[in-house]
Amino acid sequence: EDQVTQSPEALRLQEGESSSLNCSYTVSGLRGLFWYRQDPGKGPEFLFTLYSAGEEKEKERLKATLTKKESFLHITAPKPEDSATYLCAGPLPGGSYIPTFGRGTSLIVHP
Amino acid sequence: DAGITQSPRYKITETGRQVTLMCHQTWSHSYMFWYRQDLGHGLRLIYYSAAADITDKGEVPDGYVVSRSKTENFPLTLESATRSQTSVYFCASSKPGLAGLETQYFGPGTRLLVL
Secondary structure, three states: OOOEEEEOOEEEEEOOOOEEEEEEEOOOOOOOEEEEEEOOOOOOEEEEEEOOOOOEEEEOOEEEEEOOOEEEEEEOOOOHHHOEEEEEEEEOOOOOOOEEEOOOEEEEEEO | OOOEEEEOOEEEEOOOOOEEEEEEEOOOOOEEEEEEEEOOOEEEEEEEEEEOOEEEEOOOOOOEEEOOOOOOEOOEEEOOOOHHHOEEEEEEEEOOOOOOOOOOEEOOOEEEEEO
16 A cells, blocks of 8 residues: 555646646654655656645745645646656655655646 | 766666666765666665665565665665566665655666666
8 A cells, every 4th residue: 555645647737727736645643745856867856845734835836735644736837847757755654764755746738 | 076876877687687786975864775666656665774784675675685884885786687677776865864754865867677
């Protein structure tokens, strides 16, 4: 059973069409929820860390939010350069500080 | 340059051969990780290390061996490569988490093809 589940698996948007990506987790006692961006042929790059329910962080057109059971990555007025795979990572159960990743959402923004 | 590097970037090998993938980081991060990334599975943890000479299994450790004699290096060895080990391998490092998880910094990846 996946501890971190991302949806949708793939998302196609028109430039300027805002949307949200979802990351839900089953681990209680969250000790950090991460969002990464991965471009084709490259390693993941850090975007945001969220530790507490209600926390929000923003960077350019991206805003990450966190509730007790899920996180959203909101993309406002996306541009083609926002096309990438977005990965979410949370902790393994049992008090581990080792992260486990969701399978990612592949985002394509058409001009 | 500071950062995390992996070598080789591309490798083609044959079934049954031993292959070692190298990872080097210059931040002196205590934690290092090896992941494999396959379509439909996302990033799966193979092994991780909390410090030099301390390693532990991740989700998919079978067929792999790691060592960490120095803080900055974390090689991954496939003792007898199989076709199912064809994948993209990523190394990552992070500081220790005092209050929770810490940001991971990833290398560029090694693309391995086992024929």
